[in-house]
Amino acid sequence: MQVAIKWINDQGGIKVGDTVYKLDLKYYDDESKKETVQSLVERLATVDKVKFVLAPYSSGLTLAAAPIAEKYGVLMNSHGGASDYIFEQGYYYVVQTLSPASKYQTGFLDMVHKLDPNAKRLALVYEDKEFSRAVHQAAKKYAEELGFEIVYEKTYPAGTSDLSPILNELKATNPDVIIGGGHFADGQLLASQLAELKIDVKAISILVAPALPAFYEALGTNAEGICAPAQWEVGVKYSPDVAKELGFEWYGPTQDEFMKLFKEIAGEDKTPSYHAAEAAAVLSYAKAIEKAQSLDPAKVREAMNDLGFMCVYGMWKIDPETGKQAGHEMVIIQWQGGEKKIVWPTAAANSDPCYPIPSWDEKSAGKICGT
Amino acid sequence: MAFFEQLASNLIYGMLLGGVYGLATMGLSLIFGVLRVVNVGHGAFIMLGAFTAFWMFTLYSIPPIASIVMALVIGLALGYLIFMSVMRRLLDAPELSTLLAMFGIGIFIEELAKFFWGPDYVGYSWNIGGISFPITEIPFTKICAFISSIIIAALLYIWFQRTKLGKAIRAVVEDREGAMVCGVDVNRIYALSFALGIGLTVLSGVLVTLFTPVGINVYMGGDYTLKAFVIAVLGGLGSPWGAFYAGFIFGLLENGSYTLLGLIPGVEPFGLTRFVSFAGLLVILLVKPTGLLGGE
Numbered sequence: 001m002q003v004a005i006k007w008i009n010d011q012g013g014i015k016v017g018d019t020v021y022k023l024d025l026k027y028y029d030d031e032s033k034k035e036t037v038q039s040l041v042e043r044l045a046t047v048d049k050v051k052f053v054l055a056p057y058s059s060g061l062t063l064a065a066a067p068i069a070e071k072y073g074v075l076m077n078s079h080g081g082a083s084d085y086i087f088e089q090g091y092y093y094v095v096q097t098l099s100p101a102s103k104y105q106t107g108f109l110d111m112v113h114k115l116d117p118n119a120k121r122l123a124l125v126y127e128d129k130e131f132s133r134a135v136h137q138a139a140k141k142y143a144e145e146l147g148f149e150i151v152y153e154k155t156y157p158a159g160t161s162d163l164s165p166i167l168n169e170l171k172a173t174n175p176d177v178i179i180g181g182g183h184f185a186d187g188q189l190l191a192s193q194l195a196e197l198k199i200d201v202k203a204i205s206i207l208v209a210p211a212l213p214a215f216y217e218a219l220g221t222n223a224e225g226i227c228a229p230a231q232w233e234v235g236v237k238y239s240p241d242v243a244k245e246l247g248f249e250w251y252g253p254t255q256d257e258f259m260k261l262f263k264e265i266a267g268e269d270k271t272p273s274y275h276a277a278e279a280a281a282v283l284s285y286a287k288a289i290e291k292a293q294s295l296d297p298a299k300v301r302e303a304m305n306d307l308g309f310m311c312v313y314g315m316w317k318i319d320p321e322t323g324k325q326a327g328h329e330m331v332i333i334q335w336q337g338g339e340k341k342i343v344w345p346t347a348a349a350n351s352d353p354c355y356p357i358p359s360w361d362e363k364s365a366g367k368i369c370g371t
Numbered sequence: 372m373a374f375f376e377q378l379a380s381n382l383i384y385g386m387l388l389g390g391v392y393g394l395a396t397m398g399l400s401l402i403f404g405v406l407r408v409v410n411v412g413h414g415a416f417i418m419l420g421a422f423t424a425f426w427m428f429t430l431y432s433i434p435p436i437a438s439i440v441m442a443l444v445i446g447l448a449l450g451y452l453i454f455m456s457v458m459r460r461l462l463d464a465p466e467l468s469t470l471l472a473m474f475g476i477g478i479f480i481e482e483l484a485k486f487f488w489g490p491d492y493v494g495y496s497w498n499i500g501g502i503s504f505p506i507t508e509i510p511f512t513k514i515c516a517f518i519s520s521i522i523i524a525a526l527l528y529i530w531f532q533r534t535k536l537g538k539a540i541r542a543v544v545e546d547r548e549g550a551m552v553c554g555v556d557v558n559r560i561y562a563l564s565f566a567l568g569i570g571l572t573v574l575s576g577v578l579v580t581l582f583t584p585v586g587i588n589v590y591m592g593g594d595y596t597l598k599a600f601v602i603a604v605l606g607g608l609g610s611p612w613g614a615f616y617a618g619f620i621f622g623l624l625e626n627g628s629y630t631l632l633g634l635i636p637g638v639e640p641f642g643l644t645r646f647v648s649f650a651g652l653l654v655i656l657l658v659k660p661t662g663l664l665g666g667e
Contacts, residue, residue, distance in 0.1 A: 128642050156641040159594035161583045164384040165629035166641060168377055168507055184492035185586030192494070192585045196501065196510045209492070218494025218585045364498055 001025060001054060003261040003275065004282035007253045014286050016293050023286070030056050034064040041065045045072035051297050052077070052285050054278065055094075059083035059131070066094045075297040079281040080274065082231075084134060087322040093297060095304060095323040097281040097316065099330050101131060102138030104229045105179050107330045108205040109139060111344040112177055113146045115355045119202050123152035123175035125166055125190065127182025132207055139179060151175050160186065163193045171199045181206035181228075188218050195222040195360045202356035203227065205332070216335055224337075224368045225357025229330040232276040232313050233340065234259070236331055236348040243310035246347060252283045252311040280313035280328075314348060336369035378630040380507035385626030386619060387513050390520040391578045393618020395595060396602040397524065397611040398572035404544045404609030405564035408458065408469040412477020413599050414592020416446065416569055419480065420576015421587045422488060428495045435497055435581050436515050439523075443574045450569025454562045462561065477592070484589040494585030516581035523574070524615050540564055544609070601652045607662030617663065624648055 005023045008014065013022040026048055030037045037056050044050040045068070053069055055062045055078040062081030069076035070091045077095050078086065084100045112119055122143050126132040133155070140150060151173040154166050163186075170178075178194070178201050181187040187209025194204070203225075209215050210228035236255065243250035253261060258279065262272045284304065289295065292303035305320035308327055317327025332344035334354060341351035354369035395417060402410050410416075423442045427433040433441075453476060461469050501510035531537035542550040543560045551557050579595065580587060602621045606613030628647045632640035655663050 128639065154641065155639050157645055160641070161579070161594070162384060162388050162626065164507070165377075165381045165626050165644075168380045169633070172373060172377075185588060185591070188492060188494055188585035189583060192496070192583075196513075197508050198503075212491070214491045214493055218492075218496065218587075220496040220498075222496060222498075 001275075001278045001282050002265050003258060004252060004279035004286075006261055006265065007257070008282070008286050014289050016289060016295060021289075021295075023282070026050060030061060032058070032061065034061060037061045037065045038068050041068040041074075041076075042072070045069070045074045050074060051295060052289075052300070054079060054281055055081055057081075057274075059086060062086055062094075066091050069093050073297055075285075075301055077281040077285060079277040083131070084138075084324065087324040091323065093301060095284075095301070095318050096325040097277050097284060097313075097328070098231055098325060099328045100324050101134040103330055104135040104207065105139035105205060106142045107229060107344055108179065108203075108227055108332050109143050109146055109148065111332055111353060112203050112355075113148075115353060116176075116202065117147075119176035119356075120147065120149045121151045121174065121176040122148040123170050123173060123178045123180075123201075124150065124154075125152070125163075125170060125178065125180035126155055126207070127186050128155040128157050129182050132180075132182035135207060136179065148177075156186070158182070158186065160189070163189055164197065167193050167197050167199060171197060176202050178204045179206075181209055183207075184209050184212070184214075188215060191215070191219055191222065191226055195219070195363075198360045200359040204357065205229065210335065211333060211340075213340070216338060216340075221363045221366065221368055222360065223335045224363055225334060225354050227332050227334045227343070230333050231274065231328075231330060233273075233331055233333055233342050234271060235350050236312075236314070236342055237350055238310055238312060238314050238348055242347050246310070248308060248310045248315065250311070251287055251309040252279065255312055258312045276313040280311050280316055283309075283311050284316050334369070338368070374630065374634075376506040377633075378627065380504075381626040381630050382623060383507065383509065384513075385623040387509070387517045387622070388582060388626065389619035389622020390517040391575065391582050391618070392598060392602055392622050393615040394520040394524060394578060395572065395575035396599045396606070396614040396618055397527070398568040398570070398575065399599050400603050400606065400609055400611045400614040401571065402565055402568035403603070404611065405540060405568075406458070406462070406469075406561055407466065408473065408565075409466070410473045410568070410572075411470055411596065412473040412475075412480065413572060414594070414596035415477040415480040415484075416449075416572040416592070417576040417579055417595045418484065418587075418589060418592040419445065419449070420573040420578075421580045421591060422484065422576075422589075423573070424577040424580045425493055425495055425587050428497060435495070435512075435577055435584075436519065438577045439519060439574055442577045443570045446570035446573030447566045449573070450566035451562060453569065454565040458565060459558070459562070481589050481592070488589060490589065492586050492588045494587055495580070496584060497581075512581045512584065516578045519581075520575075520578055523571075524612075527571075528612070536560075536563065601648060603662075604652060605655060605663050610662075613662060620663070621648065624651065 009022050013020045028040045053076040057080035059081040062078045063086050079097045082098045082101045084102050126136045152170050187206045205227040210226050211230045216223045240250040288300045288303045292299040308317040315327035319326040329345045331348045333340050334343045343353040358367045420442045424435040424438040427438040499511045539555045602617045606617030628644050629640045632643045
C-alpha cells in the first residue's frame with residue numbers, strides 16, 4: 001500500500017478539478033478479530049471520516065467488514081479476500097482487487113488446454129473445506145466448458161495423514177491432468193503421495209502449498225513441474241510495453257520501481273508477495289477518483305464500472321454488477337530446475353511451461369524440468 | 372476385481388499406518404496407566420519427534436531411522452524434567468490439575484517451537500525406493516516405520532516382562548499400595564514411567580514423519596492427539612499393549628472403511644471414515660467402557 005501511495009504522491013498526487021490531493025494512509029490493527037474489524041471500519045467511516053477503505057486481510061474479515069462499509073456508504077476495496085461469496089451479497093460499495101476463488105484453477109486449465117487440447121482426462125482431489133471446495137467446484141464447471149472430461153473427483157478431510165485410499169482409486173482412472181489441494185500440509189502430502197504411488201500425469205496444479213519455497217525444500221526434485229496458482233509473483237513480466245501490446249493503459253510503478261520502493265519502505269531483506277495486490281487496490285482508487293473527478297464514494301464506484309488498467313499486479317477491472325475482480329488473471333507458477341517460474345498467462349510469464357512434466361521415475365533419477 | 376484390489380491396497384496401507392498409530396499411542400497409555408495422568412499435550416511431543424527427524428536429516432543428513440535413538444533420548448530427558456519440575460507436585464492433586472498442566476505444557480512447547488522454528492510447513496525427502504505391487508506401490512520409508520514400530524514395541528514388551536524395573540512398573544499399575552508395601556519406590560517408578568511415556572511419544576514422532584515426511588509443522592500434533600485418544604480408549608485406557616493393537620485396528624478401520632463406504636452412492640467416503648471411527652468409539656464406550664481390549 002505504502003509503495004503505491006508514495007508513488008502516487010511522488011507523481012504529484014491525484015487531481016480533482018483544480019485541487020491536487022495527496023494520499024494519506026490511516027490504519028488500525030484489527031487483531032484478526034471480526035468484532036474488532038467491524039468497530040474499526042465504523043470508526044474509520046464516522047470518526048476519521050475516511051471515504052475509501054482498504055479491506056482487512058482474509059475473506060472472513062472482509063465479509064465482516066462489508067456490511068459496515070455498505071451501511072456508511074464508504075467504498076471498500078478487497079485485496080485480501082478472495083471468496084466469491086462476499087460479492088454475491090449485493091453490496092454496492094465493496095469491490096475486489098484479488099482474483100476470486102472461482103478463478104484460482106481456471107488459468108491452469110486454460111494453459112493445459114492451449115498446450116495440449118488432447119489432454120482431456122481431468123481428476124480433482126481437494127480438501128473438504130469451504131475455500132478449496134469453492135475453487136474446485138468453479139474449476140470443474142470451467143473445465144467442462146473447455147471440453148475436459150472429469151474422470152475422478154473426491155475430497156479428503158483436513159488433517160489426513162494418508163491419502164492412499166483416494167490416490168489408489170484415482171490411479172485406476174488414468175487421468176492426464178490433476179488439480180487439487182487446499183492448504184499447506186495436505187498440498188505437500190498430495191504431491192508426496194502422488195510420487196510414492198507413482199501416479200504419472202502430464203500436468204498437476206495444487207492450491208497454496210507449491211507457491212511456497214518450503215514445498216521444494218520438502219519434496220526436492222519430486223516438486224519439479226508441479227504448478228500452483230498465485231495472485232502475483234516477483235518476476236512477472238507485466239510492463240507498460242505489455243500493456244501497450246494488449247491495448248491497455250498502464251498505471252503505477254513498473255516492476256523495477258515497485259521492487260525498489262518496496263525495499264526502501266519494507267527493508268532490503270523482505271520480498272513482496274500479497275503487497276502487489278494491495279498496491280493495485282490503492283492505484284485503482286487513485287485512478288477511479290481521477291476518472292470520476294469527485295471524492296464521493298458513489299461516484300467513484302460508478303467510475304470503477306468501466307475502469308480498466310494494467311499495473312504491476314496485472315490487469316484491474318471489476319464486474320460492474322457484483323464488484324468482483326474480472327480483469328486480473330491468476331499467474332501460474334511451476335517449479336523448474338529448483339526455481340519457481342511464472343509460466344502463465346503469457347503476458348506475465350518469465351518461462352515456458354514444462355509440459356508434459358517428467359515422470360516420477362525420471363524425477364527420482366534426477367531429471368528436472370528444462371533438461 | 373477393482374474393488375478387491377482397492378480394498379487390499381487400502382488394508383496394506385492401513386496396517387502400515389496402524390503400526391505407527393499404535394506406537395504413537397503407547398506413551399499416552401503408559402502415562403495414564405501408571406500415573407493416572409491424561410496427557411492432553413500428547414501431540415506436542417509427537418511434533419518434537421517429527422522435528423528431530425527433520426532437523427537431523429536436513430542439517431546433518433542423518434537418516435530419519437537413526438533419529439529414533441536421538442528422539443528417545445530427548446524424550447526421556449524432557450519427560451524426566453517435566454516430571455521433576457511439574458508433575459511430581461501434582462500427583463496428589465485432582466485429575467483436572469494434571470490434565471490442565473499437560474494441556475499447558477503442550478501449548479508451551481508448541482509456542483516455543485514456533486518461536487524457534489517458525490510457523491512453516493516443512494518436510495524432507497528421504498528417497499530409498501519402494502516395492503512395486505501390481506495393485507499399489509509401497510515406499511520403503513513406510514515399511515521402515517512399520518517394522519521399527521513392531522521392533523520397539525517388542526523390545527518394550529521384553530523389558531516389561533523380564534527386567535526388575537519393568538516388573539515394578541507393572542506392579543504399580545496393578546496396585547500402588549501393594550507395590551509400596553513390597554518396597555517399590557513408587558515415586559521413582561512414576562518418574563521412570565513418565566519419562567518413558569514421553570520418550571516413546573517423541574520417538575513415535577520420528578516414525579510419523581517416516582510415514583508422512585511432509586506437512587511437518589509446530590501444530591501438527593492436534594490430529595495425532597485426537598486419534599491417540601480414540602486408540603487409547605479402544606485399547607482400554609492405561610494398557611500400552613492394548614493401545615498398540617488398537618492402533619492396527621484403527622488404521623485398518625480408517626483406510627479399510629474407505630473402500631466399503633465408497634460403495635454407497637453419493638457419499639464422500641473420506642469424510643465419513645472419521646465419522647465411522649468416532650462413532651465406533653462412542654459405541655465401544657457405551658457397550659464396554661473399559662475399552663475394546665481393556666480388562667473387566
